[in-house]
Each structure stands twice: as structure tokens, then as C-alpha cells.
Amino acid sequence: MDDTKSTASGAGQPAPAARTSYEPRPKNGPGGRRPGRFQGPRPPRVCPFCAQKSKVIDYKNTDMLRRYLTDHGKIKPRRKVGTCARHQRVLAGAIKRARHIALLPFVSEATRGE
Amino acid sequence: MPYELVYIVRPTLDEQALATITEKVDKFITAAGGEIIKREDWGKRRLAFPIAKFTEGFYSVLQINLAPTAVRQLERNLKLAEDVLRYLVTRVETA
Numbered sequence: 439m440d441d442t443k444s445t446a447s448g449a450g451q452p453a454p455a456a457r458t459s460y461e462p463r464p465k466n467g468p469g470g471r472r473p474g475r476f477q478g479p480r481p482p483r484v485c486p487f488c489a490q491k492s493k494v495i496d497y498k499n500t501d502m503l504r505r506y507l508t509d510h511g512k513i514k515p516r517r518k519v520g521t522c523a524r525h526q527r528v529l530a531g532a533i534k535r536a537r538h539i540a541l542l543p544f545v546s547e548a549t550r551g552e
Numbered sequence: 553m554p555y556e557l558v559y560i561v562r563p564t565l566d567e568q569a570l571a572t573i574t575e576k577v578d579k580f581i582t583a584a585g586g587e588i589i590k591r592e593d594w595g596k597r598r599l600a601f602p603i604a605k606f607t608e609g610f611y612s613v614l615q616i617n618l619a620p621t622a623v624r625q626l627e628r629n630l631k632l633a634e635d636v637l638r639y640l641v642t643r644v645e646t647a
Contacts, residue, residue, distance in 0.1 A: 493645075494645055497642075498558070498613065535640060535642065537600070538638065538640055539558050539560060539611075539638050539639075539640050540560065540599035540600045540601060540603055540609070540638065541600060542600050543600040543601050544601060545601075547601075550601075
């Protein structure tokens with residue numbers, strides 16, 4: 439419907455991008471949030487570590503671990519990355535090990551001011 | 553018990569001195585009654601933050617088999633080795 443209208447009304451304005459997928463957001467229950475307030479991008483619904491089969495989180499895999507750090511080098515909260523409680527705990531341990539052997543920063547270089 | 557040992561050696565050493573340290577660490581393990589299953593040298597790598605004013609270090613990762621009671625002795629030896637900047641002994645979870 440939108441498409442036909444925009445072609446008919448002429449080339450003056452480009453048609454607004456069609457919203458391809460619209461799903462109503464759950465207002466409560468697990469993963470639900472308070473309506474009427476912007477709360478940022480939603481994390482994936484399933485824990486990324488439960489989704490994958492491998493049972494251990496390797497502290498030497500820094501590329502993977504870096505995804506769970508903020509730009510400052512802090513560990514991202516569960517609400518941002520969507521990990522389950524158990525895996526968040528294991529992940530935190532792996533990050534801390536990686537920090538000990540200087541594979542990951544405690545504080546990022548930019549924040550340290552170097 | 554399977555353990556994993558990671559240690560960082562001073563970046564200022566030449567190849568020969570590095571080989572000496574490598575041998576020394578191997579000896580720490582074998583002397584404690586352990587065996588080295590696998591050794592992986594990562595070479596010189598940038599540290600995420602300076603340690604003892606060094607911004608780089610030689611990384612080595614070892615898979616070892618060691619008696620739990622001998623871990624303490626191994627860690628003590630690594631702590632006393634001045635060329636070793638950092639080390640980490642972790643238990644490898646057998647699933």
C-alpha cells in the first residue's frame with residue numbers, strides 16, 4: 439500500500455523506509471520492560487553461551503571476550519549482552535583471568551590517558 | 553591432574569636467554585613430577601597494559617599434567633624467576 443502511494447504522489451519525496459518486521463514488545467514477564475521509556479537496544483533472548491555447544495569459555499580467546507567489554511574495558515552487564523546468570527559468572531571469571539596475564543586491559547588505554 | 557600454565561617472559565631477552573628460561577620452566581615441571589603434554593609459544597606479544605614498565609612480553613602456553621600438591625612448588629618457582637613477569641596456572645576442566 440505504501441509503495442503504490444509513493445509512486446503515485448511523484449518524485450518529490452522519497453518514501454519512508456517500510457518497516458519490514460514489527461513485533462509487539464512484551465510488556466512484562468521475563469525480558470519485559472517498562473513501557474513508554476526508551477531503554478536502548480534489546481539483548482538477544484537466549485544466552486549466547488547456552489546457544490553454542492562448547493562448555494568452556496576460554497580465557498585466551500580475547501577476540502571473543504572483547505565483545506563483552508565496554509570501550510573502557512569494563513565487563514558489560516547481563517542486561518546488555520543477554521547472558522544467563524551462570525554464563526555471566528563464568529564469563530567474568532574468564533575475563534579476569536585474561537586480565538591477569540595482560541591479554542585484556544583492566545582499564546582501556548584511552549581511558550587511562552596514554 | 554591436567555593443568556594449563558601461561559607465563560610471560562621479559563621482552564628484553566635474546567633468543568638464547570629465552571631458551572634458557574624455557575628450559576628452566578620445563579625443569580620446574582619435570583622436577584615436580586609433572587609432564588608436559590603440549591607447549592605452545594606465542595612469541596612476542598603486546599601486553600594490554602604495562603607490567604614492570606614493559607609493554608611487550610614473550611607468551612608461552614603449556615598443557616601439563618601435575619600432581620595437585622606440586623602446583624604450589626611450581627608457582628613458587630615461577631614467582632622467584634625474575635625473567636617471568638606473570639604466570640597463571642589453571643585447572644583444565646575435563647568434560
